[in-house]
Amino acid sequence: MIAVIGGTGVLGSTVVRALIALSLPVTLVAPDPSKANRIFADVLPHLTIVRGSVGAPKELRRTLVGVDTVFVNAPGSPDCGQRVICAAAAAKVAGAAHLVVISNVYADAVGSPYGRRFFRLEAGVKSLDIPTTFLRLPAFFENVLASVASVTEEGAVYSPVPASAPVRGVAVEDVGAAAAAVLAAPDVHEYRTYEILSGVHTGADLVAALGEAVGKPIRYVEIGWEDSYERMVAEGTPEWEAADLVEADRLVAAGHVSESNHYEELVGEPPMSIEEWCSQNACTLCPLLLPPASATMLGQSGGSRTRATTSPAPSPAAMVVGTPPPASSLMERMTLGSGGVSRLSTSPPVDTQFSFPKAKIEVLLLENIHQSAVQMFEAEGFTIRTVSKALSEAELIAAMESVHILGLRSKSNVTPAVLAAAPRLMAVGCFCIGTDQVDKALTETRGIPVFNAPFSNTRSVAELVLAEVIALSRRLGDVSSSMHKGVWNKSATGCYEVRGKTLGIVGYGHIGSQLSIMAEALGMNVIYWDVVPVLGLSRTVPCESLEELLNKSDFVTLHVPRSEATRNMIGAEQLAAMKEGSFLINASRGTVVDLDALADALRSGHLAGAAVDVYPTEPAKNGPGFESPLCGLTNVLLTPHIGGSTVEAQHMIGREVATSLIRYVNEGTTLGAVNFPNLEMPFSSGTHRILNVHRNVPGVLRDINVIFAEQSANVRTQVLGTSTEIGYLIVDVDRYHSDETKKAISDLETSIKTRILY
Numbered sequence: 001m002i003a004v005i006g007g008t009g010v011l012g013s014t015v016v017r018a019l020i021a022l023s024l025p026v027t028l029v030a031p032d033p034s035k036a037n038r039i040f041a042d043v044l045p046h047l048t049i050v051r052g053s054v055g056a057p058k059e060l061r062r063t064l065v066g067v068d069t070v071f072v073n074a075p076g077s078p079d080c081g082q083r084v085i086c087a088a089a090a091a092k093v094a095g096a097a098h099l100v101v102i103s104n105v106y107a108d109a110v111g112s113p114y115g116r117r118f119f120r121l122e123a124g125v126k127s128l129d130i131p132t133t134f135l136r137l138p139a140f141f142e143n144v145l146a147s148v149a150s151v152t153e154e155g156a157v158y159s160p161v162p163a164s165a166p167v168r169g170v171a172v173e174d175v176g177a178a179a180a181a182v183l184a185a186p187d188v189h190e191y192r193t194y195e196i197l198s199g200v201h202t203g204a205d206l207v208a209a210l211g212e213a214v215g216k217p218i219r220y221v222e223i224g225w226e227d228s229y230e231r232m233v234a235e236g237t238p239e240w241e242a243a244d245l246v247e248a249d250r251l252v253a254a255g256h257v258s259e260s261n262h263y264e265e266l267v268g269e270p271p272m273s274i275e276e277w278c279s280q281n282a283c284t285l286c287p288l289l290l291p292p293a294s295a296t297m298l299g300q301s302g303g304s305r306t307r308a309t310t311s312p313a314p315s316p317a318a319m320v321v322g323t324p325p326p327a328s329s330l331m332e333r334m335t336l337g338s339g340g341v342s343r344l345s346t347s348p349p350v351d352t353q354f355s356f357p358k359a360k361i362e363v364l365l366l367e368n369i370h371q372s373a374v375q376m377f378e379a380e381g382f383t384i385r386t387v388s389k390a391l392s393e394a395e396l397i398a399a400m401e402s403v404h405i406l407g408l409r410s411k412s413n414v415t416p417a418v419l420a421a422a423p424r425l426m427a428v429g430c431f432c433i434g435t436d437q438v439d440k441a442l443t444e445t446r447g448i449p450v451f452n453a454p455f456s457n458t459r460s461v462a463e464l465v466l467a468e469v470i471a472l473s474r475r476l477g478d479v480s481s482s483m484h485k486g487v488w489n490k491s492a493t494g495c496y497e498v499r500g501k502t503l504g505i506v507g508y509g510h511i512g513s514q515l516s517i518m519a520e521a522l523g524m525n526v527i528y529w530d531v532v533p534v535l536g537l538s539r540t541v542p543c544e545s546l547e548e549l550l551n552k553s554d555f556v557t558l559h560v561p562r563s564e565a566t567r568n569m570i571g572a573e574q575l576a577a578m579k580e581g582s583f584l585i586n587a588s589r590g591t592v593v594d595l596d597a598l599a600d601a602l603r604s605g606h607l608a609g610a611a612v613d614v615y616p617t618e619p620a621k622n623g624p625g626f627e628s629p630l631c632g633l634t635n636v637l638l639t640p641h642i643g644g645s646t647v648e649a650q651h652m653i654g655r656e657v658a659t660s661l662i663r664y665v666n667e668g669t670t671l672g673a674v675n676f677p678n679l680e681m682p683f684s685s686g687t688h689r690i691l692n693v694h695r696n697v698p699g700v701l702r703d704i705n706v707i708f709a710e711q712s713a714n715v716r717t718q719v720l721g722t723s724t725e726i727g728y729l730i731v732d733v734d735r736y737h738s739d740e741t742k743k744a745i746s747d748l749e750t751s752i753k754t755r756i757l758y
């Protein structure tokens with residue numbers, strides 16, 4: 001058993017996840033188990049969480065009894081040595097066989113204060129004489145994500161370190177991989193010290209890579225030591241820390257760069273370079289590097305401006321891990337500081353507060369929504385509740401009273417009764433493509449936008465379907481299950497190549513069209529049918545009718561949304577119209593196919609096989625008990641609605657939908673909403689923003705503008721979008737009048753929802 005102390009920050013949680021991925025047994029020792037429960041909600045079955053802290057050594061000793069290896073990760077604060085030594089002593093008394101301790105590449109008796117601190121830490125742990133491995137780190141590349149205020153506002157990085165000075169950093173996930181490699185075989189690595197670094201780069205490299213990743217040049221501005229110190233103090237850094245940081249910067253500027261790097265030795269491949277890291281994180285960096293107006297907007301909407309779109313969230317504890325002199329001043333300060341998002345910024349601090357405390361914004365995430373979304377909401381400071389399964393209507397009704405943001409996938413339904421029980425609901429996020437599970441008409445008239453992820457899982461579905469085309473054609477499901485039962489049955493009967501066969505795609509949208517290109521690459525002829533006239537890609541040919549497609553196809557695959565028009569779109573009549581010996585694939589919605597009719601067509605041998613991923617009713621959670629008329633039939637591949645279930649798709653969906661929801665909360669932006677006018681408006685400085693959803697009847701805009709006029713409230717910018725039912729208005733108004741103005745607007749009889757952002 002491995003115990004992890006300090007596992008709820010960015011680094012610690014990365015290590016915990018890396019261990020879980022290796023199926024190693026992990027106990028997380030956390031001072032606040034409820035926080036740990038939230039952070040690891042998606043992997044709780046693989047993790048034991050126990051209360052414990054280095055501040056309570058007796059309790060810690062009891063907690064560590066029975067543990068073989070203890071991983072200790074401590075911040076670079078002045079007391080870090082004491083804390084780690086205390087944890088190490090508890091591990092020794094509890095009988096642990098190995099220790100793995102995070103240290104710093106600059107651990108050095110004569111180095112910067114940080115270096116000296118880690119030097120003493122290492123010496124103290126060694127004096128306990130327990131087999132220990134030290135992992136020495138520089139700063140994390142991820143710190144860039146939390147320290148781009150000056151970049152967003154001025155397109156500049158300020159640092160006292162010359163742009164050409166060689167420095168080093170590392171990606172958090174690389175540290176996680178290296179730590180997991182050591183923890184998987186601690187006895188091989190004991191009494192060794194490893195430096196976990198990326199290659200050498202410079203401040204100039206950093207800004208070039210950042211600029212390249214986000215498509216906008218960034219300046220590296222060298223400033224003096226005093227200036228650097230004063231900026232930090234002026235922006236709230238404690239004097240001792242600012243002084244330590246300046247010392248650390250001096251060390252870097254003097255060319256103090258570690259030469260060794262054991263990453264490859266431990267992990268077996270090279271670590272990520274700053275360029276690779278920037279390019280991989282471009283989509284996270286881009287929203288942070290918005291033009292000034294938008295950057296101000298993020299600042300105005302909450303205390304954590306650069307965290308609005310960051311992931312992972314650099315929690316204070318994690319930012320101080322692995323401390324000092326880093327890749328650049330920028331990175332160093334984020335590593336060392338406890339919150340220094342704006343340390344390098346020259347802009348005045350934001351002097352206003354969010355209209356509603358962020359911690360009071362309650363987010364309920366159902367159906368195992370990916371951690372990428374959880375991290376983004378956490379970084380915002382929202383209160384998050386996660387549930388791994390879908391909730392029934394009754395369960396949702398019981399849960400909705402205090403929920404502001406609801407996230408779900410395809411199986412929880414937002415019905416009128418659920419909406420009636422959700423007085424605070426601001427927005428719904430469908431972490432999938434389909435939005436049929438939400439009553440969109442009612443959410444619209446209640447002023448609740450619904451967002452989804454229209455693209456992120458389309459490739460995954462197309463790949464699954466392509467695999468099924470071949471698998472059905474070679475009867476792979478049946479032969480594999482015979483082999484598992486010990487039956488060897490080598491035969492070519494009923495098995496065909498797919499080359500030259502015709503694939504008929506019903507619904508030629510994002511998934512259907514991607515699939516068509518992939519199927520053509522296999523040498524298939526592709527035809528399609530869509531209610532909307534769409535241009536076929538490559539050599540694909542449109543059909544005049546569904547019937548024509550069914551008559552001509554060897555494989556029919558369905559990619560239409562759930563709607564009244566698609567309900568039982570494939571029933572007995574359509575199945576009869578399909579070619580003898582053809583195949584049906586449904587990865588769209590369960591309502592599209594009449595399963596009893598399909599079972600009959602399969603039993604009669606009219607169809608040679610089918611692959612089905614979606615069902616009219618689907619279980620709310622994983623486990624036994626699934627039933628279908630298709631169970632037990634020959635050459636039928638049944639999958640549990642996994643078309644979009646890949647790591648890549650879920651990660652991207654998490655970020656895509658969380659970003660939309662956060663932008664709606666912070667800015668009122670409704671881009672991508674499926675039931676709302678799509679609006680986005682840059683903030684005007686010195687204003688407050690009023691957001692108003694109203695019934696779309698004549699005269700509303702006049703009534704609202706009369707209020708502005710009567711209160712002499714100067715409107716800076718105003719945008720209105722309407723649908724048949726509602727109007728959505730965003731107004732930036734001079735600060736002095738906005739509270740009264742907001743109240744007067746929300747009192748209008750036509751108003752549905754009104755919010756103000758300070």
Ligand SMILES: NC(=O)C1=CN([C@@H]2O[C@H](COP(=O)(O)OP(=O)(O)OC[C@H]3O[C@@H](n4cnc5c(N)ncnc54)[C@H](O)[C@@H]3O)[C@@H](O)[C@H]2O)C=CC1
Nearest residue numbers: 433434507508509510511530531559560561587588643644
């Ligand atoms: N199995 C799974 O895990 C997943 C299933 N899906 C399902 O796949 C569906 C399709 O996804 P996309 O291709 O991204 O959607 P899309 O909206 O890009 O394409 C749907 C296409 O179907 C067409 N269509 C609508 N009604 C039709 C009808 N009655 N007859 C013929 N064509 C019709 C539309 O014009 C459109 O071109 C989604 O609505 C969702 O229900 C999506 C992702 C994952």
Ligand SMILES: O=C(O)CCC(=O)C(=O)O
Nearest residue numbers: 409410432433434644645
């Ligand atoms: O994986 C999911 O949660 C649902 C996928 C899906 O059906 C969709 O994206 O519409």
